[in-house]
Amino acid sequence: MRRIPRGMAVAVGAGLLLAACSSGTTDTTTGGATSPATETATESATPSESATDAAPVRGNEDLVIWTDDTHLAAMQAVADTYAAANGITVGVQAVTDTRAAFITANQAGNGPDVLVGAHDWIGQLVQNGAIDPLQLPADQVAKYSPTAIKAVTYDSQLYGLPYGVESLALFCNKSVVGDTTFATLDDAIAAGQKAVDAGTVESALNLPVGENGDAYHMEPLFTSAGGYLFGKDADGNYNPNDLGLDSPGGLAAAKKIGELGEKGQNVLRTSISSDNNISLFADGKAACMISGPWALNDVRKGLGNDGYTLQPIPGFKGMNPAQPFMGAQAFYVASKGKNKSFAQDFIINGVNNVDAMTTLYEKANLPPAMTAVRDSIQQDNPDFAVIAQAAEKADPMPAIPAMAEVWQPLGVAYADIVAGKDPEQSMKDAATAIRTAIAGS
Known part of the structure; x- marks a missing residue:
């Protein structure tokens, strides 16, 4: 796993490279599939870090996305496609302690437009007023696993677009x-x-x-x-x-x-x-x-x-x-993002399609939440089909x-x-x- 120093985030997109250092975790991974035990993996300070651990700073692109390092390549792939199709710049930043860093930066007006993370973050994010409900039409919601949609629904409102389940x-x-x-x-x-x-x-x-x-x-x-x-x-x-x-x-x-x-x-x-x-x-x-x-x-x-x-x-x-x-990984719209219209459009139109969800499945290596993609992988990846079936019988983590x-x-x-x-x-x-x-x- 690649992990950048605490308090730092490096924009990736439009030709920029990620500056990263390594850190171990408490469990094994398969591509982007990590156990809940790895979410709070310990980190070591590096000489480049300041004594005060300054908060991450968003990039200057038209649309900025924050994720963790394990899902960086997947997010970069769909971001590049969206940027090229819409003639804008998109930056993807790998941020350590993504949830906590996001809440702090969003409150200061210095956070991203889109956050990518686990569904069980939603309660704390909503409690802090950090994310907006997602404006996804009902016919589009129907394209996803009912359990995955249930996972990203909080107080009867849809807050995220799920792309992977476990x-x-x-x-x-x-x-x-x-x-x-x-x-x-x-x-x-x-x-x-x-x-x-x-x-x-x-x-x-x-x-x-x-x-x-x-x-x-x-x-x-x-x-x-x-x-x-x-x-x-x-x-x-x-x-x-x-x-x-x-x-x-x-x-x-x-x-x-x-x-x-x-x-x-x-x-x-x-x-x-x-x-x-x-x-x-x-x-x-x-x-x-x-x-x-x-x-x-x-x-x-x-x-x-x-x-x-x-x-x-x-x-x-x-x-x-x-x-x-059951766990789901999803996209969220930051409540204080600088370009919220881009954020909604990126999620609803840039990610919410078979091509993008297939790319996310291939890069993040998680059982897909979109049923059409899930159906397409059953023959080639029967293990993920079983995990997806297990997720349907599970209960979303509160x-x-x-x-x-x-x-x-x-x-x-x-x-x-x-x-x-x-x-x-x-x-x-x-x-x-x-x-x-x-x-x-």
Whole structure:
């Protein structure tokens, strides 16, 4: 991954080059597909940075777009096409800590016209008055995955144009469990446990837990076992006042997770984390694994292109369907951009077409959100077709600001439950901590 120093952004477009430095992340990537764990990847200051870390400065082009470095090439490609077609200059800037930098710069009137980023930013962006609703006609909205549109809709208003989606799925090693897909998660675990008992692999099902837990990867198990995170209103908007962790279903789900933990079936383990979840599976030491498209490169390298199966995560037998979190990458119009008319036109006419969305799929390497492009890749890229199918069965990650208070306490609760602590009390403690944090935010 390329990453520019904090506080600096270099315009790319009209013949300019990106000045970039390298930085590692906490998980693997496949092209532009990055796991949520990589969003806040740590950065190292370079000698070129000032002690005050000056805010990024927008370029002087007619239209300025901000993105992160992983999606730079994709954004540059569609920006160049739009610039040539409309006789204007377009600058694409790769900005570190894109969301925070954008909010600050937009408030100062020094931000871009278009922002590119994850859908779960929307709540904070709207809370800060940083983006405008997108004026996309209904017949154009219909060209996209309904779940992707749902993800970029906030308080019943469309705020972004989605171009790529991602979700967790179930990977299994063909040489261990056979060339098959599973009707239930219980079936997959049973097949994996048979291989563990035979000494073929070390783990039946890899799911990252670690010492601090992983609420993102645990969500499909939690929802299948009856839990929910936030309730929804009649329009489908998440309600931060309806936290379901300590509801009867949430407590039952916590108990189910505990049964799979280290003092139960020993399927879920704190020794499996984001650091080794993918590598252990790719090395043939786990029968199955829950992960996302960012794992594909390592899995293909380790097991071969035909050495694994991939399917949407099934639910537990006799329980609810598994609903992992779905994520979308999208374009947004900055509320204080200098050229907002160009911004709306770029998104509605420059990006909202099959050619541009195909370019974004090829360059950003994410399952496409536009259904026509998604249909066109099914034969050549069946893995992405499966990920897209999984995303349709998933629930968009809550974009409400309250979500920021969830990750740490819920993750710790899951780690405690897996390690053998009382599931009900652990979940009640997490719910109390989250409610208190939401009330004080």
